[in-house]
């Protein structure tokens with residue numbers, strides 16, 4: 001299956017050398033991982049935290065010793081992390097100090113349409129907008145990113161994304177690694193020219209060969225010999241990661257996946273590989289106490305034909321001395337909502353003009369996005385089963401729904417992997433693949449989109465609108 005991925009990512013082999021034009025001097029694992037700052041509220045009341053964010057241009061060090069112009073939330077690349085609490089409102093004022101319209105979408109959030117950051121609901125340059133997030137949903141790894149129509153793909157690429165980590169009481173009681181041992185890893189790729197400028201070309205997966213974690217190229221992280229929780233967010237426009245931990249001789253170092261897009265899994269899933277397409281999140285725990293101090297483990301992206309053929313690196317963990325660790329990963333993590341009986345079935349076919357045809361058009365059910373068209377009308381409260389098929393022969397796609405978490409019932413007729421059996425808002429579809437999803441529309445009325453989250457594709461029209469009535 002992983003071979004099929006190579007079609008859309010053929011130049012990935014070049015990445016194995018760890019070099020790009022401007023990154024010629026970047027040796028892998030020489031730059032320390034940084035963790036984006038946690039945004040402090042400027043005001044707290046009994047029920048809500050108030051934040052202010054300014055979207056502005058900044059110049060930042062990405063490749064060592066060079067400066068790169070980026071688009072930022074508060075000057076940070078990626079944006080600062082918001083740590084919110086389930087059931088407690090976060091009020092985020094977004095000031096647009098850029099010279100183009102923006103829209104801030106909380107991906108995976110459960111909010112009224114007016115606060116969703118839709119693609120047409122933009123903030124004009126010089127204006128601001130206050131989004132109210134009620135956080136009426138279980139704890140989860142969410143993220144914010146730009147969604148201004150036809151611009152989202154370049155805006156996100158240039159830096160408008162950041163983690164939004166929602167905690168809750170159930171999670172507190174579990175005793176998972178927390179505080180400094182709970183680290184977001186925002187993954188992405190980029191293409192740089194010889195002046196270290198980021199180059200954006202629509203649908204140009206092949207040249208985005210520098211891998212950044214939290215904005216730094218192929219970083220390393222010194223870890224203590226104890227458990228850590230990591231929140232992977234794939235904020236790439238197009239790249240799919242198939243990640244394994246390897247010590248250079250074997251990649252058989254399974255991790256414990258504890259969560260997916262919409263929150264914790266029912267039970268931890270021991271997984272040798274973590275598959276993460278754009279927009280998806282994986283929450284996992286590694287116990288570094290099992291490795292001798294001095295062990296170096298790389299998080300590698302395996303897209304080769306064989307299970308041990310490593311095609312690219314992402315980052316490295318340098319294991320230190322054992323330290324006291326009272327955290328744990330209980331055998332039961334969360335109770336997933338029941339699956340009501342579905343009453344409606346629908347089919348969605350994803351397709352786009354093949355690369356090389358010179359055409360940049362993408363479709364769902366044969367139609368390219370039209371903001372004035374409602375593609376799907378749904379009754380509030382309904383439970384539906386959606387069959388989503390990737391009709392492209394060489395290009396992977398995925399499928400993301402706004403404001404509703406779904407469950408994957410089947411993938412090509414088989415049960416989903418344990419790692420994707422929890423709450424999901426984005427599902428990866430390899431070329432030719434079909435997934436069956438179950439969705440219950442019991443939160444917000446109004447019009448909102450579903451789309452491929454390989455966002456160059458959604459910018460090319462692989463997006464539709466549903467209306468919940």
Ligand code: C2O
Nearest residue numbers: 105107279400402
């Ligand atoms: Cu993260 Cu409409 O998407």
Ligand code: CU
Nearest residue numbers: 397452454457
């Ligand atoms: Cu796509």
